[in-house]
Amino acid sequence: MAPYIARRAVALLPILLWVSAAAFLIIHLIPGDPATVYLGEHATPDAVRRVQHEFGLDRPLPVQYGIYLWNVVHGNFGDSLDTHRPVIDEFIPRFPATIELMLGSMTVALAVGVPIGIVSAALPNSVFDRVGMLLALAGVSLPVFWLGLMLVYIFSVYLHVLPTAGQLSVDFSIVPITRIDVLDGLLTGNWPAALDALRHVVLPSITLGSIPMAIIARMTRATMLDALHQDYVRTAYAKGLTGRAVVLAHGLRNALLPVVTVVGLQVGFLLGGATLTETIFSWPGVGRYMYDSITFRDYPVVLAGILLFSLVFVLVNLAVDVLYAYLDPRIRYA
Amino acid sequence: MAARRFWRNGNARVGLGMIIFFALIAIFAGQIAPQGPDQEDLLDRLKPPSAQHWIGTDELGRDVFARVLLGARISMTVGLVAVSGSLVIGALLGITAGYAGSRVESMIMRLMDVMLAFPSIILAIGIVAMRGPGLNNTILAVSVVNIPVYARVARGSTLAIKEFEYVTAARAMGARPWRVLLRSILPNAAAPLVVQATLGVATAILDAAGLGFLGLGAQPPTPEWGAMLADAYKYLLTAFWAALAPGVAIGAVVLSFNLAGDGLHDALDPRLLAGR
16 A cells, blocks of 8 residues: 555656646736835835845746745745735644635535435435435535525524624634634533534535535435446345345445545635635635735735645545545555 | 437426526627616615516616626626637647647646646636736636646547547548548547536636626626625625525526536437447
């Protein structure tokens, strides 16, 4: 297993290098001078030239990229043009909030999507199947930001059962350990705060999880239908197992393999989709921060964000591949 | 055969019917709308649905129904133009990569992999930030971020098709590479691309609405559904109807393309055809 993981991990390096080069090029194609952004509109030409020299912006682009890469390898992503603080210090407090949102969304997607897929495949063309698949189709068709607004209207404005926005009510404070509020509340035994954090994460998670839920439901149904037509399933029926045992023990175990891959691919969507969801729910994560940074032209933050997003995406997919190889020995020994 | 399979699928029929319905609305929106989409009446701000304003009015007293109707024209145009762009460029890159192989293939597909490694909305926001907000740049951004999807589908089909005897025959007869690509490979690789493009219109409409919602798409007073939602968001507590209508419209149009795309997929899937 270890050589397989090492081989896959090494293959990621060129992708990350390409992503960093492409992001660097795109960022430098955006009109507007970072030195002017840094100093403000009223800066004198002399001051702008000085900052350009200080940041190395007057050097050729390949040299700038080389210096940037060298700094990144040493953990230095530069300073934010907006706050003048190290970029990494801006990301660290925001990243756990996005991770919390992603975990919540994936929980919703799996908890709803997999059962819908199983029931739809076990009872094809039934009412359950039709309603389930219609729900899945609605999930991929509704705009997430609209779904978020409607959920806020129904559950927060109309029914008053869940909060409208934010990560934690002002009445609560949690000692940060992982900075994932729900988890920190549980780890420190602060149950009321953990519950409050959980109430805050419900609506954003349903909003962001709606599309992965729909895709997982459709994928589970398709792979389950395929699995239920295999010879080993017929054998299981022939030896007298009940329908439920056959579906869950023989069908589902084999059908879930491709679903694992889909979960990995959805992480990319969740990172991007977080921008819209975090905007609606004033969620203090990196998605909203990236949007603000792009519109403010805070280049170091945008570059670091793209690299960070890509790193998370490729690492999750590496984890998925490893899990896949663990679950299916045919891949490991191929 | 494929057309008959498509027609026998109830969901696909509903999808196609809805697309035709929305296309008619988009074409005749100007005639159907009870009043102009930009006609303001500040005395009638944020009014609930009534006989005069079927879906109420927005924060400037404009008729939401009229704006939703006109919005269909914008969303359908954005979806179709953006997908046409990514389909043409993606398909050409994909069949070139699949047919040429070796270094050309590796170069094109690595570029596509890099584009896929970016979260698409972030890349789209970046492109719009680079060129400035507006409808044309939204179309460009949505088009660019979807190119890799078509390139991958086209390459996959080309790899299989180029081994067929009729391609070998075309080459043996002295056809130039571009002629083989356009006359022998592209028409036979079209089916999966058409399916992907139909589903792609749905994605493109959603992406464009997302950019509109973030204020990067169509600029005021253009009645674009995403931008309308962004405005309505501020008045959600007092006038939820202004947010309800554009969202339902986006969902319905996207659903229609998804239903039709799924139906096309089933109708054109060679495995399903072979099974009959």
